Structure formats: C-alpha cells, structure tokens
Amino acid sequence: MQMVRIAGACIALFLAASCGSGEDSRSTAEPTAPLSASHSPSPSQDDIAVRFVSGLTTTTLKGQQDTVPLTSPGSAARAYINYLVAFTDAETSAGHTLPAGRFTSQGKPGTLTECDNVPEDPHPCAEFSNFHLDGHGLISTFDIDGQPVRTVVAVGGPAQTASGVTVQPMGAYSDTGNATVVVAYKVTNETSGTVTMAYNAAEMVSGGSQHDTVGGTGPNTLPPSVSGMFLAQFSAQDPMGTFQVEADYQANGGGSLAHFTVKLISPA
Numbered sequence: 001m002q003m004v005r006i007a008g009a010c011i012a013l014f015l016a017a018s019c020g021s022g023e024d025s026r027s028t029a030e031p032t033a034p035l036s037a038s039h040s041p042s043p044s045q046d047d048i049a050v051r052f053v054s055g056l057t058t059t060t061l062k063g064q065q066d067t068v069p070l071t072s073p074g075s076a077a078r079a080y081i082n083y084l085v086a087f088t089d090a091e092t093s094a095g096h097t098l099p100a101g102r103f104t105s106q107g108k109p110g111t112l113t114e115c116d117n118v119p120e121d122p123h124p125c126a127e128f129s130n131f132h133l134d135g136h137g138l139i140s141t142f143d144i145d146g147q148p149v150r151t152v153v154a155v156g157g158p159a160q161t162a163s164g165v166t167v168q169p170m171g172a173y174s175d176t177g178n179a180t181v182v183v184a185y186k187v188t189n190e191t192s193g194t195v196t197m198a199y200n201a202a203e204m205v206s207g208g209s210q211h212d213t214v215g216g217t218g219p220n221t222l223p224p225s226v227s228g229m230f231l232a233q234f235s236a237q238d239p240m241g242t243f244q245v246e247a248d249y250q251a252n253g254g255g256s257l258a259h260f261t262v263k264l265i266s267p268a
Helices: 009-018 045-055 061-065 076-093
Strands: 101-104 111-116 125-133 139-144 153-156 160-162 165-174 181-189 195-206 209-217 226-234 241-248 257-265
Touching (some): 160 257, 195 226
Antiparallel strands (some): 125 139, 165 181, 209 226, 241 257
C-alpha cells in the first residue's frame, strides 16, 4: 500500500483557489479578532475583509489559526478557514514548504485578490468579494471567484471508530479553477500497533459519481497513540458527499483492512 503524494504542480492545483497557499512578504502583522462593541472604534467591513484575505497568505499553521477568530462560528466562512488550517497542518507536517503568495486590494471594485507564485499553476489567483458580517462584526460569508463560499466548501460529519482507530473528516474544498476536490481528514491510532494508511484505496462519492484518489499527503504510518492529518485529492467538483479510506492494522501490510466511510456536508 504505497501512498500517493501531492507535490509540485499538484500542490498548486488546490492551493491557489483555497488561498491558503501563500504568504505575502508585505504582511507582517498577524490578524487578530475584531474589536467588540464595547471598544472604539470598531473595524469596518472593508477593514475586516482586508485583514482576512491578507491573513490567508500566511504559510504557517499558527498564521492560519490566527485568522479563525475573524469568522463567525458555524458559518461557511468558518468552515472555509477550518479547512485551510487542516490543509496547512497536513502539508507542513509532511515537510512540504507552501509557496509564498501575493495579496492586493487593487483591481475590481469591492474585490480582493490573492495569487500564488507557482509558474505551472493554471489558476494562480483567486478573487474574494461580497463579504457579509454577522451581528458581532465577524465574517459569515463571502464569494470566491464569484461563487458563494458555501458552494465550494464542506464540513466533516461525525467521526468513525473501528478497533481503536478513529477517522475524523475535517472538511473538503472544491478548487474553483481546476475541477478538483481536496478532503482533509484526521486519523488517530489508539491501538497498540502501527497503522498503515491505504491511500490508493481512498474513494469519494460526490455529485452522483465515484472518484478515486489522484493525489494525497500525510504520514505513511501511525505509531500507537499518534494522530496524523491527511489530504486526499480527487478529480471532482462537488465537495459534499461520502469519503472512504482504509487502514491496515499490521505494520508490514497485507493484513485485514478497516473501512471508514465518513460524510462531508454543506456548512450552515
């Protein structure tokens, strides 16, 4: 069971549209949560949008996590950034360096743009617009390349556990420019043995069709009492559906496999 790794151009395919790929060297201040109504002055909607999109260009896990408080809990915007946090966790844990990006507020009126610096990426830029805030001044939704974020992101359903191994879907994202879906999921090994992940057996059913993996990343094996973040990439368009992954409980492979089927659903 040899894992399929995403590298080079494959990383670029879903980094650009997710806007979690790059880091703008011009942006050195980490974003913080908006001021509450008890403080003065409160940031405007435009200020919050700029802080959010420019914050997405960070390439560190902490930088991504610091952007979460700018979004409304339970919203499509929060689902989007939670996916990016999981994505960054998986990529950096696998030792990959995410490419630096560029942020600009110049261009179409009411639109913020982020671009990566990967020459082979056919869709290097993503446009963010139509931001909406909740009653607490937090971002609840926005559009990516003209599409509502709720249509291109999914949240994970309940975790599944079998024989001491738990699979938790963290979310999925449909690349707005490359017709690919990436699923982020966490696997926890609470057994006394090593678990080998069967990447080539991962499948996704979305839009009425079944899809096999075309790439993935994450640790090959999980020792006892260890968790790992994983990514699986599919040639699909709908981020919602069911996702199946397999785990082998024998360190040398060839043993019986546990099948996990978890759901990816639309955010609120």
